[in-house]
Amino acid sequence: MSRFARRITQTSEKSYGMFQKAFAKAATGADLVHLELGKPSHDTPDHIKQATIKALLAGKVHYSDLQGELPLRQALQKKLAEYNNIEVSAAEILVTNGLTQASYAAFMALLDEGDEAILLEPFYPQHVNKIEMTGAKVVLAPLDREAGFRIRKELIEAKITKNTRMIVLVNPCNPTGRVYSRDELQELADLAIKHDLVIVSDEVYEQILFDGAEHISIASLPGMKERTVTMFAFTKAYAMDGWRLGYLAADAALMPGLMKITMNEVTHVNTFIQDGALAAVTGSASVLQDMVDDDRKKRDLVVSRLNQMPGVTCAMPEGTIYAFPDISGTGMTSQVVADALLEKANVVVEAGGFYGASGDKHIRVCFGSQSYERIEEGMDRMARFFNEL
Ligand SMILES: Cc1ncc(COP(=O)(O)O)c(C=O)c1O
Numbered sequence: 262m263s264r265f266a267r268r269i270t271q272t273s274e275k276s277y278g279m280f281q282k283a284f285a286k287a288a289t290g291a292d293l294v295h296l297e298l299g300k301p302s303h304d305t306p307d308h309i310k311q312a313t314i315k316a317l318l319a320g321k322v323h324y325s326d327l328q329g330e331l332p333l334r335q336a337l338q339k340k341l342a343e344y345n346n347i348e349v350s351a352a353e354i355l356v357t358n359g360l361t362q363a364s365y366a367a368f369m370a371l372l373d374e375g376d377e378a379i380l381l382e383p384f385y386p387q388h389v390n391k392i393e394m395t396g397a398k399v400v401l402a403p404l405d406r407e408a409g410f411r412i413r414k415e416l417i418e419a420k421i422t423k424n425t426r427m428i429v430l431v432n433p434c435n436p437t438g439r440v441y442s443r444d445e446l447q448e449l450a451d452l453a454i455k456h457d458l459v460i461v462s463d464e465v466y467e468q469i470l471f472d473g474a475e476h477i478s479i480a481s482l483p484g485m486k487e488r489t490v491t492m493f494a495f496t497k498a499y500a501m502d503g504w505r506l507g508y509l510a511a512d513a514a515l516m517p518g519l520m521k522i523t524m525n526e527v528t529h530v531n532t533f534i535q536d537g538a539l540a541a542v543t544g545s546a547s548v549l550q551d552m553v554d555d556d557r558k559k560r561d562l563v564v565s566r567l568n569q570m571p572g573v574t575c576a577m578p579e580g581t582i583y584a585f586p587d588i589s590g591t592g593m594t595s596q597v598v599a600d601a602l603l604e605k606a607n608v609v610v611e612a613g614g615f616y617g618a619s620g621d622k623h624i625r626v627c628f629g630s631q632s633y634e635r636i637e638e639g640m641d642r643m644a645r646f647f648n649e650l
Pocket of ligand 1: 299358359360361362385431435463465494495496502506507
């Protein structure tokens with residue numbers, strides 16, 4: 262009789278939040294405005310597609326470098342030095358199947374049964390299952406909600422025990438839209454050094470920044486390169502979510518362990534799409550900027566409209582494609598609001614409680630996944646809903 266392993270039966274159920282409920286309602290023919298999934302609305306830029314097609318037609322269809330093609334890793338090395346201020350060699354870069362595989366490799370390579378991994382809460386839910394599958398325990402440490410979800414050293418240090426092995430950072434932050442300052446990152450770095458912890462840093466939104474916000478990689482702070490696994494992806498900024506392309510940067514000492522996971526899992530990333538990635542990294546920055554400008558217009562629309570709705574206040578996201586409005590003025594919890602918006606207004610947003618208890622006074626509204634007109638329609642429907650409460 263076959264049975265599932267404990268990593269399947271003794272880990273939490275993977276939840277896709279409102280996506281599943283929306284799927285059921287859409288099946289009834291309802292015209293839904295989807296503001297829940299973080300799926301970029303743009304198409305992948307043409308020069309990236311062309312480079313990939315060229316590679317495919319040129320016969321780049323065979324096994325390749327297990328760590329990622331060298332020209333791509335060299336281009337990423339230059340990008341990491343110039344943009345992230347992270348000095349690594351090409352041997353300290355690993356090309357992965359999206360950020361998802363980079364984080365899986367980091368958790369699997371660094372966590373043992375009985376270890377604890379701290380997630381800053383509100384957290385990115387997809388990290389939870391992966392940590393649990395290693396046999397380690399997820400421990401939540403709150404961000405300071407009253408101060409706009411700031412990193413607060415004391416709140417995190419209170420959760421550190423003798424079993425703590427790592428802290429997972431998401432910067433810029435999904436779901437709050439915060440871009441952490443140097444001071445906040447230094448607080449976290451001080452803790453990591455004091456308690457000898459690893460930082461696993463998810464920087465998937467590093468290039469989606471507004472109003473001059475500066476993205477600082479925690480690995481660039483003194484003493485942090487050796488104890489940080491920094492993870493990136495082409496997913497969001499280059500609108501390449503379906504390509505499944507990401508990479509990580511880590512100290513040479515960690516690389517054999519990380520590659521033991523990725524090589525056993527998938528051997529390496531598809532060969533020909535790495536030419537597309539190379540075109541993305543070496544191509545014009547203006548293509549990227551045009552998409553971010555478009556996201557900024559949508560952010561401005563969403564934040565200004567949300568702030569006119571009774572019971573709703575919304576801080577300006579500094580980065581990412583998410584607004585995280587406070588709906589506590591309605592007197593309802595986030596799940597009740599998200600369910601009612603789906604039911605009565607045919608608008609899909611995510612309940613803030615999906616990201617942890619301190620998110621429960623918020624909903625997450627994705628402004629990066631629809632056209633401007635469709636977002637306007639969503640805002641009209643939401644305005645009617647909150648006005649009628
Ligand atoms: C914080 C965060 N990390 C990782 C991912 C997944 O990235 P990828 O599609 O490159 O695996 C997402 C996607 O929404 C995200 O928001």
